[in-house]
Amino acid sequence: MxxxxxxxxxxxxxxxxxxxxxxxxxxxxxxxxxxxxxxTVVERETETTVPLESIAEPASTISSSAAGQRVSTTGALVPGDGVVLEGRFNDGVEGFWVTGHALTESGVSIAVALGWVADRADAASALKDFTTSERDLTGRYVATEPPAEDDFEAGEQKSMSVAALINQWADAPASVYGGYLVLDDAPAGLDAIDSPVPSAEVTxxxxxxxxxxxxxxxxxxxxxxxxxxxxxxxxxxxxxxxxxxx
Known part of the structure; x- marks a missing residue:
């Protein structure tokens, strides 16, 4: 040919x-x-703090417009519902997240990432020092992470999964937000978790x-x-x- x-x-x-x-x-x-x-570059104003209730509804998935938004609400941490997550990075350093279960004044539960610490013993100590008084909760509202089955098989938990955390809380909440809150001001003994501004979406x-x-x-x-x-x-x-x- x-x-x-x-x-x-x-x-x-x-x-x-x-x-x-x-x-x-x-x-x-x-x-x-x-x-x-x-x-089209879709830019959202995420850095103006708005009431959590104005952008999110309980028992529903987090919307794209709400993801990454800075929000505030009033609530109190539920004693005994703190969970430590492993393998969490903060400014490139691996450590632990200390998380909690907050009950807002409207009676809706929300998972809260309270702070980061490099040592597990310090994380366990921070759980004991929780203050349960009602306070302002301000931070970034973030979409839940998928649960990782391997974490439980290895006796570890790494993902910030709202569904997985609910199963570890003492009492099942009557209503819960689909996302979680990364707190701005970490409790004493913890470092604030790095929560960058969401990148602009390009269509x-x-x-x-x-x-x-x-x-x-x-x-x-x-x-x-x-x-x-x-x-x-x-x-x-x-x-x-x-x-x-x-």
């Missing part, structure tokens, strides 16, 4: 197909760049991306068309040669 492909006619046709493919590729690149240039213009993919397919098809035509020519010559022999 490649003897046919090396003929001047088909070499010329190859250059034509490659030129067409290059044109299609340039059009695809242009469409892709347009898709990026016209992308691409998917119509332009789809057109870019189409042009890429056309470019591949242009080269394939040349191959198919050469193969057809070769098969035709093979058939003619067999007929002459017969």
């Amino acid at each position: 490649w003897q046919v492909a090396r003929r001047p006619r088909w070499i010329g046709m190859l250059f034509v197909c490659l030129a067409v493919a290059a044109g299609f590729a340039l059009l695809g690149q242009w469409q892709l760049s347009r898709g990026v240039e016209t992308a 691409l213009n998917w119509l332009n991306v789809f057109y870019a993919i189409e042009w890429a397919v056309f470019a591949v098809f242009a080269v394939f068309l040349w191959f198919r035509l050469v193969r057809d020519e070769w098969e035709r010559e093979q058939e003619d040669a067999e007929l002459e022999l017969n």
